Amino acid sequence: MKEYPPRIEVVGSPGAVAERAVAIVIAELRDRQPVTLGLATGATMTPFYARLVAAARAGLISFHAASSFNLDEYVGIAPQSRGSFHAYMQEHLFRHVDMPADRARIPDGMAYDVATEATRYEAQIAAAGGIDLLLLGIGTNGHIGFNEPGSDFASRTREIRLDEATRIANAGDFPDRASVPRRAITMGIATILHAKRILLIATGPEKAAAVAAAIEGPIGTACPASALRLHGNVDVLCDESAATALIDRPHTNDRRRA
Numbered sequence: 001m002k003e004y005p006p007r008i009e010v011v012g013s014p015g016a017v018a019e020r021a022v023a024i025v026i027a028e029l030r031d032r033q034p035v036t037l038g039l040a041t042g043a044t045m046t047p048f049y050a051r052l053v054a055a056a057r058a059g060l061i062s063f064h065a066a067s068s069f070n071l072d073e074y075v076g077i078a079p080q081s082r083g084s085f086h087a088y089m090q091e092h093l094f095r096h097v098d099m100p101a102d103r104a105r106i107p108d109g110m111a112y113d114v115a116t117e118a119t120r121y122e123a124q125i126a127a128a129g130g131i132d133l134l135l136l137g138i139g140t141n142g143h144i145g146f147n148e149p150g151s152d153f154a155s156r157t158r159e160i161r162l163d164e165a166t167r168i169a170n171a172g173d174f175p176d177r178a179s180v181p182r183r184a185i186t187m188g189i190a191t192i193l194h195a196k197r198i199l200l201i202a203t204g205p206e207k208a209a210a211v212a213a214a215i216e217g218p219i220g221t222a223c224p225a226s227a228l229r230l231h232g233n234v235d236v237l238c239d240e241s242a243a244t245a246l247i248d249r250p251h252t253n254d255r256r257r258a
Helices: 014-031 046-057 083-092 114-127 163-171 189-195 204-218 223-229
Strands: 005-011 035-039 067-068 072-074 133-136 158-161 184-185 195-201 236-241
Touching: 005 014, 014 035, 014 046, 014 133, 014 195, 014 236, 046 083, 067 114, 072 083, 114 158, 114 184, 189 223, 195 204, 195 223, 204 223, 204 236, 223 236
Parallel strands: 005 236, 035 067, 035 133, 133 195, 195 236
Antiparallel strands: 072 184, 158 184
C-alpha cells in the first residue's frame, strides 16, 4: 500500500490551533459553493466552533449553501439529552449559523434498527457526493470518529462497541461513569478516507502519543488514525504539547510534506 505522509503544522497553543483550523474552513466555504463538511465533537473542537460562529456573526462566512455530516452519535441517547452529539452541535454551532436544519445531519442513535440507520447514513453521504472537508479529532487510543483500535480499514458507517478508555475520556459529559453509553454509530474508516480533504486537530499532552503513533508508527488497525496516511490529502494541525512525541517534528508554524 502506498503511503502519503500528511502535512503537519504545529502552532503554539490550543487557541492558535482553533484559529488556524477556522481559517482553513473559511477558505473552503468561500472557494466552494456548495460545500459538504464532515464535523467532529469533543473538547478539542469547542474552541474551534466558538471561533467559527464568531466568523459567521461577523459576516465573514455563510453556511446557507453548506451541508454537514457528523462523524458519530451514541446509541440509546436521545437527541436532546445531555451528552448527545445532537445537543453538542446545537449548542456549539447549528443554532448560531444559517445552515438549513435539514442539511445538518447526525446519525440517529435512537433508531430502532441501528444497522439500518447506519446503512441509511452511509447512503446519504454518497448521495451528497461525499464530503469535501472532514474535520477529525483523535482519541488517546488513536481512534478517529469512534473507530476504536482493531477497526477494519475497509469499514463503513456502523455500530461499534466503545473501548473503556473512550468511555472514561467522555465521562465528563454524563452524570456518572455508569451512564456513559457503551455503543455508538460511527462513520467507518473507509467512509472517512473517501472525503476529499481531511483536517485532523489535536491539542494537549494527552494526545501526543496518539499523534506520534498516527504519523510515525506502523500503519495498522492498532492505531486507527494511521489509516490517514493512505489518503493523500490530509492536514494535521496540533499545538506544541500534542507534538512533543514526534521524532521528525516540524518547527512551530512550519508545514511539511515528507
